[in-house]
Amino acid sequence: MTQGSIVNPTTSVVILAAVYRLLTLFCLLDVFQTWMAFIVSKPFDRLVQDVYMRMSGRDQLLQVNELERAMEELFEHINRLAKGKVPRPRVSASKVLQRFDADESGSLDLEEFQEFAKVRVSIIKL
Secondary structure: OOHHHOOOHHHHHHHHHHHHHHHHHHHHHHHHHHHHHHHOOHHHHHHHHHHHHHHOOOOOOEOHHHHHHHHHHHHHHHHHHOOOOOOOOOOOHHHHHHHHOOOOOOOEOHHHHHHHHHHHHHOOOO
């Protein structure tokens, strides 16, 4: 073997570190793609609709206090699916209502709650 063909140990460490970062990136990309596919799936829609139907009042709308409970229940379901890796949201129900109440009725209907759920869950970093 010639002297030029010997691999420098420092170079080997740098190459291994780069390969590790690439593999980690590919794994994260796979997790991200799987998570995003879940958000647009029928099971996710059913989960959100189920939470909505249980938490909404007789008027089938989420008032701020019902929205707070619905957000908590949705978080519990999502956190369980993510094996406890989801940080507890710090946004208040009144802020969610301000942002997602498209018709400015003072409550969220099912469509508005679904939009909130998709946006909220899509920004979760696993």
